Amino acid sequence: MEEQRRQTGTHELLNAEIGHEIAPVEMVITAEMAERHAWANDDYNPWYLEDSPFGRRIVSPTFLSYDTDIMLWNHFVLPEGYGVWAKQEFQFIHPLRVGKKIRITGRLIDKVSKRGRDHLSFEFLVVDEDGLEIVRMKMGQAFPLVARSEKTSHEGVQDEPKAG
Amino acid sequence: MSPRLVDPTAFRPMKVTAGKDIEIGFELESITKKVTLDKMRLYRSQWPRIRNWHNDYEVAHNWGVDQPMAFASQIMEYLGELLIKFFGEGYLGGSLSVSILRSVWPEDEIVTKGIVREKITDGRDTRLTLDVWCENQQAEKVLVGQASGLVK
Numbered sequence: 001m002e003e004q005r006r007q008t009g010t011h012e013l014l015n016a017e018i019g020h021e022i023a024p025v026e027m028v029i030t031a032e033m034a035e036r037h038a039w040a041n042d043d044y045n046p047w048y049l050e051d052s053p054f055g056r057r058i059v060s061p062t063f064l065s066y067d068t069d070i071m072l073w074n075h076f077v078l079p080e081g082y083g084v085w086a087k088q089e090f091q092f093i094h095p096l097r098v099g100k101k102i103r104i105t106g107r108l109i110d111k112v113s114k115r116g117r118d119h120l121s122f123e124f125l126v127v128d129e130d131g132l133e134i135v136r137m138k139m140g141q142a143f144p145l146v147a148r149s150e151k152t153s154h155e156g157v158q159d160e161p162k163a164g
Numbered sequence: 165m166s167p168r169l170v171d172p173t174a175f176r177p178m179k180v181t182a183g184k185d186i187e188i189g190f191e192l193e194s195i196t197k198k199v200t201l202d203k204m205r206l207y208r209s210q211w212p213r214i215r216n217w218h219n220d221y222e223v224a225h226n227w228g229v230d231q232p233m234a235f236a237s238q239i240m241e242y243l244g245e246l247l248i249k250f251f252g253e254g255y256l257g258g259s260l261s262v263s264i265l266r267s268v269w270p271e272d273e274i275v276t277k278g279i280v281r282e283k284i285t286d287g288r289d290t291r292l293t294l295d296v297w298c299e300n301q302q303a304e305k306v307l308v309g310q311a312s313g314l315v316k
Contacts, residue, residue, distance in 0.1 A: 036206060036208075036209065037207075037208070037241075039203075039206055040203050040204075040206040040207035040208070040209075040238070041197075041203070041207070041238065041241045041242070041245065042173075042197055042198075042203070043241065043245045044173050044174065044175045045175055045245070045248065045249075046175055047248070053253055054253075060241055060244045060245065060248065061244045061247060061248060061255055061260070062237070062240045062241050062243065062244035062260065063241075063244075065237040065240055066207075066208045066235060066237040066238075069237065082227070084264075085236045085237075085264055086263065086264055087261070087262065087263050087264070088236075088237075088240060088260075088261075088262050088264075089259070089260070089261040089262075090259060090260045090261075091258075091259050092255050092256050092257070092258050092259065092260075093256065093257075094256065095256065
């Protein structure tokens, strides 16, 4: 078995400008994905496995958060010292239907240095093949995994204003 | 005759779901999950399986942790289940915002909870806002956040 290469991205993360767009991802939501997901999460909702009020099976509302993380590391180089997934937000707009092709776009929207880490925020929009907005997401990640001394915050990341 | 066993994978809806009569302070029925290495390996898995620190001990050791760590996104799924069971179709137009506080490991038992904090009626729609969280078997919060959904 091969070890997963999460560092297949080529763009420098900590030097990226706010607004930097992440390479978009397209995928088809399959019945196999819905079923495997149900088994993995012990969540046997018939909306995922049989049918839903939305005209066909759907997948869970939080399904795509994993994909945004993978999308990030297929675009950016994972910084030395790794990082930690700190926050995630979702706005649920339309159901994510099985059989639909979707496109995920994303960009860097904020970066702040605080408490020995660089905190970067990203936003993602998921649109399906019919042009429907499915979900909007924001993700916050902090680098490095082990916080460094406050005086060595990374150049290019703005220090958070201190209170007082 | 011995009693027939209940299918442990049968869907179990919540007894009380979101409705206009739900009051502030209402506690949602909690959902308990046992995190296992098998489930972590199945979550968004690919075939042939690719080793990473969420599914493989050697890779986890190389990353400096004692054992594979559950995906944060997999634990968020438990909150997604809570919302869709409580709000039903009303999860659309709703939101979820979480902060990740602690790592989750194989054999952890995670309890997902929610409590209604706000109720706003606007025309025909009522929006309920919840505090939501997941805690482990030591009653330590691993994810905390807020969620909302609509009651039509």
